[in-house]
Amino acid sequence: MSDLASADPGPDSGPDPGSAGLELSPDDWRQLLARALADVPVGAPLPAVWRALGEAGVLRRLYREGNALGPVADPARLGALLRTVDARGDNGATLGVLVQAASALPILGSGRSGRSGTAGAAPSAVAAAHERVLTGSAQVALAATDEAAAGSDLSGLGTEVRFEDGGLVVHGGKRWVTNARGAEFLLVLARRRPGRHFTDFSWVLVPAGTAGVTVRPAATDLLANAATGHLGFDSVRLPADHLVGTNGRGMAVFARHMSTERLAGAQWAVALTGRVLADTRERLRGRTVDGEPLWHNAVVRRDFAECLVRVAQLRALCEDLAATAAKGQNLSAGALLKSAVGLTADTVLARCAQLQGADGFAPGGAQTVRAEAAVLGIGGGATELMLDSVADMSEQLLAEWRT
Numbered sequence: 238m239s240d241l242a243s244a245d246p247g248p249d250s251g252p253d254p255g256s257a258g259l260e261l262s263p264d265d266w267r268q269l270l271a272r273a274l275a276d277v278p279v280g281a282p283l284p285a286v287w288r289a290l291g292e293a294g295v296l297r298r299l300y301r302e303g304n305a306l307g308p309v310a311d312p313a314r315l316g317a318l319l320r321t322v323d324a325r326g327d328n329g330a331t332l333g334v335l336v337q338a339a340s341a342l343p344i345l346g347s348g349r350s351g352r353s354g355t356a357g358a359a360p361s362a363v364a365a366a367h368e369r370v371l372t373g374s375a376q377v378a379l380a381a382t383d384e385a386a387a388g389s390d391l392s393g394l395g396t397e398v399r400f401e402d403g404g405l406v407v408h409g410g411k412r413w414v415t416n417a418r419g420a421e422f423l424l425v426l427a428r429r430r431p432g433r434h435f436t437d438f439s440w441v442l443v444p445a446g447t448a449g450v451t452v453r454p455a456a457t458d459l460l461a462n463a464a465t466g467h468l469g470f471d472s473v474r475l476p477a478d479h480l481v482g483t484n485g486r487g488m489a490v491f492a493r494h495m496s497t498e499r500l501a502g503a504q505w506a507v508a509l510t511g512r513v514l515a516d517t518r519e520r521l522r523g524r525t526v527d528g529e530p531l532w533h534n535a536v537v538r539r540d541f542a543e544c545l546v547r548v549a550q551l552r553a554l555c556e557d558l559a560a561t562a563a564k565g566q567n568l569s570a571g572a573l574l575k576s577a578v579g580l581t582a583d584t585v586l587a588r589c590a591q592l593q594g595a596d597g598f599a600p601g602g603a604q605t606v607r608a609e610a611a612v613l614g615i616g617g618g619a620t621e622l623m624l625d626s627v628a629d630m631s632e633q634l635l636a637e638w639r640t
């Protein structure tokens with residue numbers, strides 16, 4: 238990822254014009270979120286959750302400003318959105334909302350200023366798709382992880398975009414894409430020329446119904462509502478206006494928005510671990526051994542307190558780095574946050590699952606939640622890779638701490 242650090246922002250995008258002047262207090266925002274999802278039953282398919290958020294104006298109000306690489310999510314609003322969706326206890330739906338709200342939709346937004354045809358003509362395909370996703374009437378999947386390379390080797394990706402006969406041709410395949418089976422629009426990271434330089438890649442908007450696109454479900458029972466799948470692109474032909482943003486700026490845009498996605502992952506991890514800790518505490522208070530609630534056992538209390546401290550640390554890190562990570566100005570914020578999630582979530586959720594005894598094995602119980610939450614340490618960059626980036630940035634970080 239170090240080549241991404243030098244990515245040069247370009248002038249092709251700004252704030253979403255529709256979001257201007259939408260001031261809301263944190264309380265108003267929480268009420269808006271609650272109203273948006275009030276009539277959506279828990280377990281409803283992800284498109285219904287997304288549609289409700291769009292129709293209530295939540296998605297449009299999420300991005301209050303923008304920079305040269307696209308819309309910037311308001312970190313506090315993003316955190317509250319994820320807490321509200323997480324409270325419904327459907328981790329697949331939360332993952333689907335997270336990826337779209339934190340990275341896919343903003344990446345689409347980074348290319349929406351393009352126009353088809355002459356000046357003043359109809360919005361480009363990208364602008365039109367962005368608007369549909371923002372209103373909740375369509376969904377977008379972000380397809381970066383490639384069939385031709387390990388997910389941890391993003392610059393090795395094989396999916397190609399070629400310019401041919403005035404249009405685009407996309408060929409290749411993507412794996413483990415959240416919402417691959419439910420999204421009308423696929424945002425595909427493709428290489429425009431051989432090489433590993435950050436300017437060798439571009440984003441392409443591929444409508445899921447285009448000839449040559451195939452979708453296969455990923456073989457897993459976990460995170461069912463995330464509709465995860467694998468995508469194939471067999472020489473898929475598209476009009477030229479399906480290129481998202483400036484040709485060759487794909488990795489720069491991705492790095493900027495992955496930073497927001499990493500913040501969102503940390504915000505979700507805080508909400509999820511907090512929810513499971515609360516449930517575990519209630520169970521321990523009600524479960525007795527020799528007439529005493531397990532909650533009074535000294536070992537149990539110490540372990541539980543350790544979990545609380547870990548989550549409190551993650552929560553504090555979110556607060557500290559939220560603004561920097563959301564703006565994507567500094568890649569160390571995202572790497573630190575995602576590393577911290579990897580070091581926190583599984584430890585806490587494993588201890589909670591153990592403390593729930595056999596009940597943790599119930600369908601959708603703490604053991605399943607723990608397995609589903611493992612996506613926090615893999616999706617969007619494995620923990621080891623994030624720690625590698627933190628080590629790369631050690632000199633800069635230590636220097637900052639001395640000032």
Ligand SMILES: Cc1cc2nc3c(=O)[nH]c(=O)nc-3n(C[C@H](O)[C@H](O)[C@H](O)COP(=O)(O)OP(=O)(O)OC[C@H]3O[C@@H](n4cnc5c(N)ncnc54)[C@H](O)[C@@H]3O)c2cc1C
Pocket residue numbers: 336378379380381382386387388389390412413414415416460465612615616617618619620621622625
């Ligand atoms: C539920 C789910 C949803 C996903 N959604 C999306 C999506 O919407 N869009 C998308 O593009 N991708 C998505 N992914 C893919 C995800 O981003 C990749 O799985 C991730 O980048 C890791 O790639 P990989 O699975 O190929 O693992 P690999 O790169 O093969 O790595 C395997 C393991 O090797 C170890 N490892 C890797 N690199 C290092 C290193 N540098 N140092 C030490 N150890 C290392 C880690 O333990 C890692 O988990 C999703 C994955 C899951 C599980």
